[in-house]
Amino acid sequence: EAGVTQFPSHSVIEKGQTVTLRCDPISGHDNLYWYRRVMGKEIKFLLHFVKESKQDESGMPNNRFLAERTGGTYSTLKVQPAELEDSGVYFCASSQDRDGVWVGGELFFGEGSRLTVL
Protein backbone atom coordinates (compact mmCIF):
# COMPACT_ATOMS: atom_id res chain seq x y z
CA GLU A 1 0.00 0.00 0.00
CA ALA A 2 1.36 3.44 -0.90
CA GLY A 3 2.13 5.72 1.99
CA VAL A 4 1.60 9.44 2.22
CA THR A 5 3.31 11.12 -0.69
CA GLN A 6 4.38 14.73 -0.93
CA PHE A 7 5.53 16.81 -3.86
CA PRO A 8 7.93 18.46 -4.42
CA SER A 9 10.55 17.06 -2.11
CA HIS A 10 12.49 20.30 -2.29
CA SER A 11 11.60 23.71 -3.62
CA VAL A 12 13.84 26.76 -3.81
CA ILE A 13 12.10 30.04 -4.59
CA GLU A 14 12.73 33.76 -4.27
CA LYS A 15 11.00 35.91 -1.73
CA GLY A 16 7.70 37.10 -3.14
CA GLN A 17 7.14 34.08 -5.35
CA THR A 18 4.43 31.49 -4.96
CA VAL A 19 4.84 27.84 -4.13
CA THR A 20 2.27 25.07 -3.98
CA LEU A 21 2.94 21.91 -2.05
CA ARG A 22 0.90 18.79 -2.62
CA CYS A 23 0.05 15.89 -0.36
CA ASP A 24 -1.60 12.61 -1.28
CA PRO A 25 -2.76 10.84 1.86
CA ILE A 26 -3.18 7.13 2.28
CA SER A 27 -6.29 6.05 0.46
CA GLY A 28 -9.30 5.97 2.74
CA HIS A 29 -7.82 8.24 5.39
CA ASP A 30 -10.30 10.97 6.22
CA ASN A 31 -7.93 12.98 8.38
CA LEU A 32 -5.19 14.99 6.74
CA TYR A 33 -2.79 17.23 8.61
CA TRP A 34 -0.17 19.76 7.65
CA TYR A 35 2.77 20.43 9.93
CA ARG A 36 5.86 22.58 9.58
CA ARG A 37 9.32 22.28 11.07
CA VAL A 38 11.43 25.39 10.97
CA MET A 39 15.17 24.84 11.44
CA GLY A 40 15.98 23.95 15.02
CA LYS A 41 12.42 24.32 16.22
CA GLU A 42 9.60 21.98 17.00
CA ILE A 43 7.22 20.47 14.48
CA LYS A 44 4.24 22.81 14.53
CA PHE A 45 0.70 22.01 13.61
CA LEU A 46 -0.73 24.05 10.76
CA LEU A 47 -4.14 22.61 10.02
CA HIS A 48 -6.36 19.58 9.93
CA PHE A 49 -8.85 18.43 7.30
CA VAL A 50 -11.58 15.90 7.81
CA LYS A 51 -12.39 14.85 4.29
CA GLU A 52 -12.76 18.13 2.41
CA SER A 53 -13.61 20.26 5.43
CA LYS A 54 -11.14 22.28 7.46
CA GLN A 55 -11.55 21.01 10.97
CA ASP A 56 -8.93 23.23 12.51
CA GLU A 57 -6.69 25.81 10.90
CA SER A 58 -5.54 27.47 14.08
CA GLY A 59 -1.90 26.84 13.29
CA MET A 60 -1.82 28.63 9.96
CA PRO A 61 0.63 31.49 10.44
CA ASN A 62 -1.14 34.12 8.32
CA ASN A 63 -3.27 34.69 5.27
CA ARG A 64 -0.37 34.07 2.92
CA PHE A 65 -0.99 30.37 3.50
CA LEU A 66 -3.93 28.68 1.82
CA ALA A 67 -4.75 25.01 2.13
CA GLU A 68 -7.32 23.11 0.13
CA ARG A 69 -8.50 19.56 -0.11
CA THR A 70 -10.79 19.28 -3.05
CA GLY A 71 -13.00 16.21 -3.04
CA GLY A 72 -11.50 15.02 0.20
CA THR A 73 -8.55 13.36 -1.52
CA TYR A 74 -5.25 15.13 -2.05
CA SER A 75 -4.45 18.46 -0.45
CA THR A 76 -2.46 21.48 -1.53
CA LEU A 77 -0.78 24.11 0.58
CA LYS A 78 -0.04 27.35 -1.22
CA VAL A 79 2.24 30.04 0.09
CA GLN A 80 1.75 33.38 -1.65
CA PRO A 81 3.81 35.51 -1.50
CA ALA A 82 6.58 33.55 0.18
CA GLU A 83 8.74 35.23 2.82
CA LEU A 84 12.13 34.21 4.18
CA GLU A 85 10.65 32.94 7.42
CA ASP A 86 8.51 30.45 5.54
CA SER A 87 11.55 28.30 4.92
CA GLY A 88 11.33 24.92 6.55
CA VAL A 89 10.11 21.40 6.04
CA TYR A 90 6.40 20.97 5.52
CA PHE A 91 5.03 17.62 6.57
CA CYS A 92 1.75 16.09 5.64
CA ALA A 93 0.21 13.28 7.64
CA SER A 94 -2.98 11.29 7.46
CA SER A 95 -4.87 9.10 9.82
CA GLN A 96 -7.92 6.93 9.72
CA ASP A 97 -9.13 7.09 13.29
CA ARG A 98 -11.91 9.56 13.54
CA ASP A 99 -12.34 9.13 17.26
CA GLY A 100 -9.23 11.05 18.05
CA VAL A 101 -5.61 10.20 18.35
CA TRP A 102 -5.77 9.54 22.02
CA VAL A 103 -7.62 6.29 21.57
CA GLY A 104 -4.78 4.81 19.64
CA GLY A 105 -4.87 6.67 16.37
CA GLU A 106 -1.62 6.89 14.53
CA LEU A 107 -0.46 9.56 12.14
CA PHE A 108 1.26 8.43 8.95
CA PHE A 109 3.68 11.01 7.70
CA GLY A 110 4.99 11.85 4.28
CA GLU A 111 8.66 12.48 3.69
CA GLY A 112 8.16 16.21 3.81
CA SER A 113 8.63 19.06 1.37
CA ARG A 114 11.63 21.22 2.08
CA LEU A 115 10.99 24.85 1.19
CA THR A 116 13.85 27.31 0.89
CA VAL A 117 12.98 30.95 0.35
CA LEU A 118 15.89 33.13 -0.76
Added chain:
Amino acid sequence: AQRVTQPEKLLSVFKGAPVELKCNYSYSGSPELFWYVQYSRQRLQLLLRHISRESIKGFTADLNKGETSFHLKKPFAQEEDSAMYYCAPPVADDYKLSFGAGTTVTVRA
Protein backbone atom coordinates in the same frame (compact mmCIF):
# COMPACT_ATOMS: atom_id res chain seq x y z
CA ALA B 1 -3.22 24.59 25.80
CA GLN B 2 -1.21 21.45 25.79
CA ARG B 3 2.54 21.90 26.13
CA VAL B 4 5.33 19.42 25.83
CA THR B 5 8.94 19.99 26.75
CA GLN B 6 11.91 17.97 25.64
CA PRO B 7 14.77 19.59 27.52
CA GLU B 8 17.61 17.87 25.68
CA LYS B 9 18.24 18.80 22.07
CA LEU B 10 21.18 16.45 21.72
CA LEU B 11 21.97 13.22 23.47
CA SER B 12 25.06 11.16 22.82
CA VAL B 13 25.60 7.74 24.36
CA PHE B 14 27.85 4.78 23.79
CA LYS B 15 26.53 1.54 22.36
CA GLY B 16 25.32 -0.69 25.14
CA ALA B 17 24.77 2.19 27.56
CA PRO B 18 21.32 3.12 28.84
CA VAL B 19 19.55 6.03 27.20
CA GLU B 20 16.73 8.15 28.57
CA LEU B 21 14.94 10.89 26.68
CA LYS B 22 12.98 13.28 28.82
CA CYS B 23 9.54 14.56 28.07
CA ASN B 24 7.36 16.69 30.31
CA TYR B 25 3.84 17.71 29.46
CA SER B 26 1.10 19.91 30.76
CA TYR B 27 -2.37 18.58 30.39
CA SER B 28 -5.45 18.94 32.50
CA GLY B 29 -7.21 15.78 31.40
CA SER B 30 -6.21 12.17 31.22
CA PRO B 31 -3.22 12.19 28.94
CA GLU B 32 -2.55 9.98 25.98
CA LEU B 33 1.02 10.28 24.85
CA PHE B 34 3.14 9.07 21.99
CA TRP B 35 6.75 8.93 21.00
CA TYR B 36 7.56 9.42 17.33
CA VAL B 37 10.92 8.79 15.72
CA GLN B 38 12.62 9.89 12.53
CA TYR B 39 15.60 7.84 11.40
CA SER B 40 17.99 9.26 8.84
CA ARG B 41 16.35 9.52 5.43
CA GLN B 42 13.11 8.01 6.70
CA ARG B 43 9.70 9.36 7.55
CA LEU B 44 8.55 10.43 10.94
CA GLN B 45 6.83 7.38 12.37
CA LEU B 46 5.15 6.23 15.52
CA LEU B 47 7.51 4.49 17.93
CA LEU B 48 5.19 3.73 20.79
CA ARG B 49 2.04 4.92 22.51
CA HIS B 50 1.32 5.12 26.19
CA ILE B 51 -2.01 3.33 26.05
CA SER B 52 -0.46 0.20 24.59
CA ARG B 53 1.99 -0.28 27.46
CA GLU B 54 4.25 -1.97 24.96
CA SER B 55 7.96 -2.14 24.38
CA ILE B 56 9.09 -1.36 20.88
CA LYS B 57 12.67 -1.95 19.75
CA GLY B 58 13.58 -2.24 23.40
CA PHE B 59 12.15 1.17 24.27
CA THR B 60 9.61 1.76 27.00
CA ALA B 61 7.96 4.91 28.25
CA ASP B 62 6.32 5.31 31.61
CA LEU B 63 3.68 7.87 32.25
CA ASN B 64 4.21 9.58 35.59
CA LYS B 65 1.17 11.72 36.29
CA GLY B 66 2.66 13.13 39.46
CA GLU B 67 5.68 14.47 37.64
CA THR B 68 3.75 14.95 34.37
CA SER B 69 6.47 13.11 32.54
CA PHE B 70 6.62 10.49 29.80
CA HIS B 71 10.31 9.70 29.54
CA LEU B 72 11.53 7.24 26.91
CA LYS B 73 14.06 4.67 28.03
CA LYS B 74 16.15 1.88 26.65
CA PRO B 75 18.56 -0.09 28.83
CA PHE B 76 21.09 -0.88 26.11
CA ALA B 77 21.35 1.55 23.21
CA GLN B 78 22.23 0.29 19.75
CA GLU B 79 23.76 2.21 16.85
CA GLU B 80 20.55 1.86 14.88
CA ASP B 81 18.78 3.85 17.59
CA SER B 82 20.48 6.99 16.35
CA ALA B 83 17.61 9.20 15.26
CA MET B 84 15.49 12.18 16.17
CA TYR B 85 12.82 11.48 18.77
CA TYR B 86 9.69 13.50 19.38
CA CYS B 87 7.35 13.34 22.31
CA ALA B 88 3.77 13.99 21.26
CA PRO B 89 0.68 14.51 23.37
CA PRO B 90 -2.71 15.18 21.78
CA VAL B 91 -4.09 18.68 21.93
CA ALA B 92 -7.07 18.82 24.26
CA ASP B 93 -10.19 17.54 22.53
CA ASP B 94 -8.90 17.96 19.01
CA TYR B 95 -7.86 15.21 16.70
CA LYS B 96 -4.30 16.31 16.33
CA LEU B 97 -0.92 15.92 17.95
CA SER B 98 1.50 18.54 19.07
CA PHE B 99 5.18 17.77 19.07
CA GLY B 100 8.07 18.71 21.25
CA ALA B 101 11.23 20.19 19.78
CA GLY B 102 12.75 16.76 19.49
CA THR B 103 15.90 15.13 20.82
CA THR B 104 18.64 13.98 18.49
CA VAL B 105 20.18 10.79 19.76
CA THR B 106 23.59 9.64 18.59
CA VAL B 107 24.76 6.20 19.63
CA ARG B 108 28.48 5.81 19.27
CA ALA B 109 30.29 2.51 18.82
